[in-house]
Amino acid sequence: MLKKGLAEALGTFLLVFCGTGACTINEVTNGAVSHVGIAITFGLVVTALIYALGNISGANLNPAVSIALWLGQKIDTITMIAYVTAQVTGAILASTLLHFLFPTATGLGATLPAGSHMQSFILEFILTFILMFVIVRVALQEVKYQHLAGIIIGLVVLFEAMFAGPICGASMNPARSIGPALISGQVDGLWLYLAAPVFGAIAGYFTADFLGKEVKK
DSSP states (O other): OHHHHHHHHHHHHHHHHHHHHHHHHHHHTTSSSHHHHHHHHHHHHHHHHHHHHHHHHOOOOSHHHHHHHHHTTSSOHHHHHHHHHHHHHHHHHHHHHHHHHOTTOSOTTOOOOSSOHHHHHHHHHHHHHHHHHHHIIIIIIOGGGGGGHHHHHHHHHHHHHHHHHHHHOOOOOHHHHHHHHHHHOOOTTHHHHHHHHHHHHHHHHHHHHHHHHHHHO
């Protein structure tokens, strides 16, 4: 369990450091990275981490994913608690380091609603639903696609960040939002980035589970 917890902490640290690091560097360089660059960074780092850590902890890297897997009885309660604790800790450490490296940055990649909270809540729910649905289908149910799971899941993160990022931030991950919010102090709407991804992941998991069972009959 120690190795699994460390893998989740390290993986989430690297995810947040690279992903929100791209956001932070984009801020301090007045747009040198660009929105497209940020989306690509998130997609690539997720792909790399799935292949690097998947065989250790499953590379959840996301409390919403861990909670959904726990409700689906894919991981036990102790593992879920350990994973979520490790993920949040890794995210906070990453944001703390980014704040140290870029003290003039105000956002640190914090996810903030561009419009209403309800608009971003619905977007985050649907985005995480899609992400979790794909995770279950390609990483858990379809053995023939498992070797491509990292690439497929990374592409999902990339395209969702690409089109929805400017409106809701395309977090899909409570830990990814908690770190920057706490360290930057920008906690407006943080509740929706905690709740919507969890509900979306749960819905995505059980939808994929139901459809997968139907296919097997």
